[in-house]
Amino acid sequence: MKFTDIPLPHRLKLLLIAAPLALACIYYPFFAADRYVSESEIGVRQSNTGSAASGLLLAIPGLSAPSQNDPLYVKEYIHSLGLLNKLDARLHLRQHYQSQKTDPFFRLWGGTSQEWFLDYYRSRVKVTFQDQAALLTIEVEGFDPAFAQELNKAILEESERFVNDFSQRISGEQMKFSEGELKRAQERLQEAQQKMLAFQREHHWLDPMAQAQAAGALTADLQATLTKQEAELRSARSYLTEDSYQVQALRKQVEAMRGQLEAERTRSIASENDKALNALAAEFQDLKIALGFAEDTYKLALTAVESSRIDSIRKVKSLVVIEPPSLPEIALYPRIIYNLITLLVVCSLLYGIVRLVLATIREHQD
16 A cells, blocks of 8 residues: 555644654664763852052942852853853864764764854753842763763862952952052041141141130130220220329220231231231141041051952952752663653644644635
8 A cells, every 4th residue: 555545634644743753662672872960069259358548449430339140150151162162172072972872963063163062062051040149050961970960060169269369359359459548548638747847837836726726715805805904995084084094004904805816816817918817728628628537548448458468369259069960871862751752742733733734725626
């Protein structure tokens, strides 16, 4: 009986359902290679920096506070070509994945390009990021359980080296920036000190603000004394003549006191050639504020340098292994029963679609 003599529905069943299932039943037991999966789970820990220096370090362009994206950097590194070349030189990945000659779908063909090899590697090494816990789950497929575990261990070792190098690079940048800020703060402090000393040498005042306060107190005392003397003069005039010795003496005392009070007031009022004491005090106050700010900045920069020095010794970021690479006992792939059921469902759906299309065509022809 020829194939063309078979009714169309039966032919469709043979082509779309029976044939794919038959090929699958032949492929899985005789050609499909067992693939073992080694799993591990890792995270990236951020060390806490000193609170005194953190504010200054956050001002570094390109640097930021501890980020939840650090595991994503590790994920990209695991799938990078650079890591693949290191692993291939260390574990001979090409040789391992080319060893299964019978499996045409999951083996690595000889002579493949670097780009194809990278795609194949990424399909064999799966990295899943857990957003809430900021953890990475690494699943490594291999044709041998020991090799899968060894490859997973090598990936973790290289990832830890990557995190350490990245951590040291951050510490170096922080140290360089902190030292530069310390140098600039020291220069500003020296400049503020020189301005203060130059002001004191020029005006011959150690502290014009204290002098201004003393001058104010002296003026208040002179004003009180003058008021008292004027009262005594008025009282003496009430019962003595202007030519009396007591009235003349009191008058001279009042005039002398007024002259002294006017002289003290003149010192606090600006003249054409000399600065007044209040102006000198205001200028001295500005210099004092600038000097205090320069001292505070210098102290903060010095603290930042010390904190950066400590961070350069310890690890700013470190790789934390939550679950070490496992040694698989059974082959996780291929999932023969699952794949056969899936293939049966897909073929059945395809058969139903083809039957529906053919029925629609016949209906329009009629």
